[in-house]
Amino acid sequence: MSPTVRQARADDYDDVVAFAEEVWADRPDTVDYIPEVFRQWVDTDGPTQHTVVAEVDGAAAGLCQAVMLTDHEAWFQGIRVDPDHRGEGLGKAMVGHLFEWARGQGATVGRNMVFSWNDAGLGQSVATGFDPDTAFRWAHPEPRDVRPDADGPAVENDPAAAWSYWTGSEGRGALSGLALDPGQPWALSELTRERLYTLADEQAVFAVKDDGTCGMAARVRETVDPTADETLAEYALGTWVDADAAASLFDAIRADAAQLDVDGTRVLIPETPRHVAEAAFVRADLADWPDFVLSADLT
Template sequence: MTGGDRLRTDGGADLTVRQARAADADAVAAFTQDTWSEQGASDYLPDVFPHWVESDGPDQRTFVVDVDDGADVAGVLQGVMLSDTEAWAQGMRVNPDYRGRGLGTKLTRAVFRWARDRGAVVCRNMVFSWNVAGLGTSRAGGFRPGVEFRWATPEPDGDAEPTLTVEGDAAAADAAWAFWQRSDARTELDGLVMDDEETWACSELRREQLREAAAADRLFTVVDGGTRGFTYRSYTTERDTDDDGGTETLGVYGVAAWDDVETARALYRAVARDAAAEGIDSVRVLIPESVRWVSDTAATRTGVSDEPDFLLTADLTDDALF
């Protein structure tokens, strides 16, 4: 690390940004286990941190702020390359004992340097809309406002029957791509969808993703008097449901875009049927956060998340960030 990654606290502690090590796990767990207790939610960091460290490589780097050469950990942040030019920052946490010292910015800039060295021209992150502290830390670190989205949450239903024609072959993939290029949803989301490889990350949709989804029977394109909308299953993941070790399968659909309410209804029914067939317990479909998309979804009697999520972005071609 450069000299800019080392500083001393008011109390004299030596703080250094470095790559995370397996031995940091207990210290990270100690200050992250109650991160969102006021929101009634648990933090995933204690569970995933050991895996993060183990899986670090050319396209992923986990950073921590080291206190006095391993005596404690003051913060953590991971950077991931999602494509040749897109980086993602996640898991920003600062130990309450060391807050107010600009450590979030130190970690963010370390990820920016790491990502730019690997060819990234942009870095993004996701922050819950209610997480005011996280939003402030992101802005201070160099991120700027990006886009916002919400989750549609249709219930799995093996008997759901779309009222319009839904196709999913290679031709439907190309039709979906053409639709996406002219869609208001693409404009409102700045072309971003859920990433297929990194869970809970967003990247720019590529034509090849739709073709891959078609080949795996994960694409649902409404082609009825022309192409009217599409969605696709991006990935499934297991998540805890309670403190007793229960889990469920969550199906995440990368984005949904449509022309009208009837098309939205057909897409959500196709998703409901697909989720049931795949043994998925609950569903999330990314939609833009605006009156049109949320009210269209509501008009189909499909559930919607209570609050939006925010995506922020940093231009890594801006030397002022370094």
């Protein structure tokens, strides 16, 4: 029987939680956030957000959501299919439905994120029309008071210098110009000059300077991780030219997070050998794996 794709409803909760808990049953250390957010997703659907389920025999057997991040960028998330219904085209049906919805909202590009270890998710993303785009890794420097190294590069809240560095940086090329979105958790969107200046006013921007600008980062928000019950300072990106610049940048982030009195940090860095190796060298506490971002041309 062909699945019916329809808008998600509050009474789909039990079905969705039941299959979401089985999707990663072989990874007991991985906690799915869907049970924590599903009711909120349903309640907040509207012109810039659309959550759907694939219904089979009267029960929800798949889930996906699309969110408009900007006037032309759509983000697709929460793609889950009941393991008992894999191979039946549920993912393709849901994503196809949401592609059309996003086009109707003016989107010209759609993106999603998949853990690099998630073979099924990567294959499903390609099958539904996404192409591999970029990769990043989370760094988690511990919040603590750190005195700036008098002999190391200085770090200033200077969005003009940070933007100038970003435009020609290796990090921008590696990340396809993307950074954490300020409005939607776990989503990436294009970093613009206007957005960076707004972050400098409302959050914090870091420009690393040593005979010119040699690195940058930007804090995007403070948040609560529902899967770990801890407060986090999230940094939209961090990129730099060498290990000295990395050391100064991560020390500034540690001190910034300590002032916010959060439990931890999450810093998005490019998945390049140099960035990962130098972040490890300055003890930034790296995630065990990268995450992949895939994109779809919706024009």
